[in-house]
Amino acid sequence: MTLDKLVDPDSQTLLEVRELSKTLGGKKILDKVSLTLDKGEFKVLIGPSGSGKSTLLQCIHFLIPPDTGDVLLDGKSAREMSHRDITLFRREIGMIFQDFNLFDHLTAKDNVAIALRRVKGMKKKDAYDRALSELTRVGLLDKADLFPAELSGGQKQRVSIARALAMDPKIMLLDEPTSALDPELIGEVLNVIQGLSESGMTMLMVTHQLGFARHFTNEMLFMEDGRITERGAPEELLAIDSTFRTKEFSLKLSKIQGH
Amino acid sequence: MGTWEFYLNILIPALNKGLLVSIQIIVPSAILGVIIGILVGAGRALGSKWLTVILDSYVAVFRGTPLVVQLMLWFYGLPSIRLILEAHFGPEIRPISNLFLLSPYVASVAAFAMCSGAYQSEYIRGAILSIKKGQFKAALSLGFTKSQTFWHITCPMAIRRALPGCGNEIIYLIKYSSLAMIVTMSELTGEAKGIASLYFRHLECYLLTAVYYLLLVTIASFILKKIENYLAIPGQLRSQ
Numbered sequence: 001m002t003l004d005k006l007v008d009p010d011s012q013t014l015l016e017v018r019e020l021s022k023t024l025g026g027k028k029i030l031d032k033v034s035l036t037l038d039k040g041e042f043k044v045l046i047g048p049s050g051s052g053k054s055t056l057l058q059c060i061h062f063l064i065p066p067d068t069g070d071v072l073l074d075g076k077s078a079r080e081m082s083h084r085d086i087t088l089f090r091r092e093i094g095m096i097f098q099d100f101n102l103f104d105h106l107t108a109k110d111n112v113a114i115a116l117r118r119v120k121g122m123k124k125k126d127a128y129d130r131a132l133s134e135l136t137r138v139g140l141l142d143k144a145d146l147f148p149a150e151l152s153g154g155q156k157q158r159v160s161i162a163r164a165l166a167m168d169p170k171i172m173l174l175d176e177p178t179s180a181l182d183p184e185l186i187g188e189v190l191n192v193i194q195g196l197s198e199s200g201m202t203m204l205m206v207t208h209q210l211g212f213a214r215h216f217t218n219e220m221l222f223m224e225d226g227r228i229t230e231r232g233a234p235e236e237l238l239a240i241d242s243t244f245r246t247k248e249f250s251l252k253l254s255k256i257q258g259h
Numbered sequence: 260m261g262t263w264e265f266y267l268n269i270l271i272p273a274l275n276k277g278l279l280v281s282i283q284i285i286v287p288s289a290i291l292g293v294i295i296g297i298l299v300g301a302g303r304a305l306g307s308k309w310l311t312v313i314l315d316s317y318v319a320v321f322r323g324t325p326l327v328v329q330l331m332l333w334f335y336g337l338p339s340i341r342l343i344l345e346a347h348f349g350p351e352i353r354p355i356s357n358l359f360l361l362s363p364y365v366a367s368v369a370a371f372a373m374c375s376g377a378y379q380s381e382y383i384r385g386a387i388l389s390i391k392k393g394q395f396k397a398a399l400s401l402g403f404t405k406s407q408t409f410w411h412i413t414c415p416m417a418i419r420r421a422l423p424g425c426g427n428e429i430i431y432l433i434k435y436s437s438l439a440m441i442v443t444m445s446e447l448t449g450e451a452k453g454i455a456s457l458y459f460r461h462l463e464c465y466l467l468t469a470v471y472y473l474l475l476v477t478i479a480s481f482i483l484k485k486i487e488n489y490l491a492i493p494g495q496l497r498s499q
Contacts, residue, residue, distance in 0.1 A: 063396050084404075091402035101397035105416050105492055115401035118411050149494025160397075167401060 012039035014202050015093075015171055020059050020069035022052075029055045030066065031226040037171060040200040044213040044234075047223035048249065053206040054098070056223070057173045060204075061095050062086050073170065091119065094164030094172040099180050100156040102148040108135060108159045109144040112166050120167070134162035138192050154185030161192055172196065174205040210250050214238060222246040262463075270454055270464060274471055277450030281475070284367050284446060285436050289429045291372035296379020296425065297418070301409065303380060304387035314380070321377035326435055329374060334366035334442040367439035375432050382424035386417040419490050426483035433475050447471055 015037040022030040029052045037043060045053050058064040060071050062078055070079040078089050102111050112131035116122045122130070135141050138158040148156055157177055164172060177193065178186040190212050197203060197216050207213055213220065214234035222230040222237070222245060230237060230246050237246040302314045321329065341359040344352050361369065390413060398408040418425075440449035447468055455464035 058396070061400055063399055087399075087402050087404050090400055093400075095397075095400035097393055097397060099391075099393055101391070101393035103394060103397070103412055103416070105419060114411060115398075115403065118407055119402040147493045149492060163401070 013037070014039045014041075014074060015060070015204075016072040016075075017056075017060055018070045018072065020056065020066045020071070022055055022059055022064065022066050024055070029226050030059060030069075032069065033223075033226070033228055034069075035204075035221060035228065035231075037202055037204055039202055041219070042197045042201075042203045042205070042217050043219045043221060044217040045204060045206045045221045045223055045228075046208065046210065046213070046246065046249065051223045052226040053223050054175050057095070057175050057204070057206060061090060061093055061173060063090075063095070087119075091167050092170045094167060094169035096157070096160055096164055096172065096174040096177045098176040100148070100153070100160045102156055102160055102163075104148055107145050107147055108140060108151065108155075108162075111148070111159055112163045115163070116166055130166055131162070134166045135159070137165065137195075138162045139188075152185060153181045154188045157181065157189045158192055161189075161196075165196075170202065172201055172203045172205075174203060174207070176206050176208065178207065178209055208253055210234075210238070210253060220246065222249065265458065265460065266463070266467075269458065270460075270467060273450045273454050274447060274467060277445060277447035278471055278475075280444065280446040280449075281433075281436055281439075284364070284371065284439055284444070285433055285475075288368050288371035288375060288436070289432055291368070292375030292379050292428070292432065293425060295372060295376025296383050296428075297414070299376060299380035300383025300417075300421075301387060301414070304384045305409070305413075318377045318380055321374050322381075326370065326374050327438055327441065330366065330370040330438055330442055333361060333370045334363060337361060337366075363439070363442045363444045366442050367436075367444055371432060371436060371439075374435075375428055378428045378431075379421075379425055382421040382428065383417055385424075386420035387413060389420055390416050419492065422483070422487050422490065426480075426487070429483065430476055430479060433479055434472060437472075 013036050017033060017035045019032040019034050020030050021028070021032055033052070033056055035043070045056070047053055055064060059066040059069075062071065070077050072078070073089060073092060076089075078086065081089055102108075103114065106114060109128060109131050112134050113124075113127040116127035116130055117124060120127075132141060132144060135144050138161055140155060140158055140162065143151060143155055143159075148159070151159065157180075161177075174193065178189050181189065186209065190209065193203070193205070194212075194216060205213070205217075218233060219231060220234045220237050221228050224245065230244050232244075236242070237244045238250055239247070299314050299317065302310050303318070306314065337359040338361075341356040344356040344359075348356075394412060394416070395408055398412045399405075403411070436446065437448035439446050440452060443449075445453070451464045451468040455461045458464075
């Protein structure tokens with residue numbers, strides 16, 4: 001399996017990650033990780049705990065600055081950006097966290113509207129109109145005035161998706177969006193993600209929901225020890241007779257998840 | 260002089276006058292203390308190594324020395340610097356050296372605000388550190404700058420969490436405002452002491468003064484509780 005996809009100059013490559021490396025506490029977490037995302041593409045990143053998946057997403061977003069390597073969004077290098085430009089760069093990449101990270105002191109509506117007002121400088125009414133429209137999109141209009149502590153895990157995650165979508169990101173990075181949820185709440189979040197995928201949103205998702213992933217992604221990336229060691233179509237990596245490490249990992253997951 | 264006559268014509272008017280002075284000391288000291296507490300607390304929790312060292316030193320000094328000593332230094336100590344400066348540089352330094360000559364009121368407010376700010380900063384620092392890092396990351400991921408994250412996300416959450424402790428510090432401030440008496444301020448305790456010495460009626464004077472402080476503290480507690488409940492987030496941090 002080729003590890004470095006050749007970039008076709010005519011393709012609509014939206015995001016290019018070039019040889020990102022990161023060492024934390026003396027341990028190499030990322031080791032020259034490269035990947036690309038074309039416009040409208042939905043890629044899934046899987047791998048064992050501690051393999052560097054979350055760090056990779058945060059390095060792509062420059063929430064954790066990588067030691068070496070670069071991230072190019074629409075051909076623009078994040079490495080060469082000023083501090084101010086990095087905040088603009090971040091606006092264009094929506095990030096969904098495993099544990100939602102909603103702002104506890106704000107209602108669902110305000111959680112969505114605050115960045116529109118403070119970062120994009122929208123007027124209060126316009127920001128609220130947009131917030132309500134995004135909450136409608138994730139099916140939570142009736143929860144707009146509730147605080148995070150009054151929402152279920154699935155609802156919190158849907159608010160966090162609405163919050164990211166309101167910023168009109170070009171790409172969404174989803175870091176295990178369902179792993180902190182009770183099994184019966186996973187479906188509602190996956191439905192929203194499925195809707196995003198179908199609407200053409202470009203996404204990179206870290207997940208252990210392989211059943212979901214294999215139906216909606218055309219490329220799966222397997223990460224281990226800070227490197228992407230396998231990549232390819234799910235039907236290839238997860239075929240019954242597959243000898244890929246991805247297959248072995250998915251069998252272990254199936255046993256744990258009980259299906 | 261009869262008891263009622265003493266109360267109505269002497270003691271209560273004097274204590275009312277002192278109460279007004281006490282309030283004039285307490286309110287600005289409390290406001291300045293909270294502002295200092297927020298800035299110092301934020302600097303200690305989020306600032307660079309050197310800033311943290313400087314602010315930690317401020318807190319160590321103001322928490323580690325008696326307030327009476329601090330008050331004495333502000334009122335009696337600083338004018339000595341004025342004399343030293345004038346001895347070295349002559350009378351032309353006076354516009355600057357006069358800054359070290361504080362009125363009893365300014366010395367009291369400065370001492371109380373600086374001391375209160377040191378304690379308030381501990382509550383604010385603890386509250387900031389208790390906020391999950393993920394919330395900072397979420398704000399940055401939405402395009403907030405670090406300062407926007409502080410003012411719009413961290414600060415409102417930290418103030419809510421720190422409010423019970425900060426309120427407690429304001430209650431202390433109400434009581435230790437009585438120390439302003441030792442720098443010649445005729446505030447509540449100062450007035451009580453004057454009347455008690457003049458009429459040799461210590462028991463009545465100080466008992467009624469205690470009632471005045473109790474009332475002040477009760478009103479302040481009520482207001483603080485109202486603020487706490489108003490800012491409480493449904494589902495968490497609600498005051499009973």
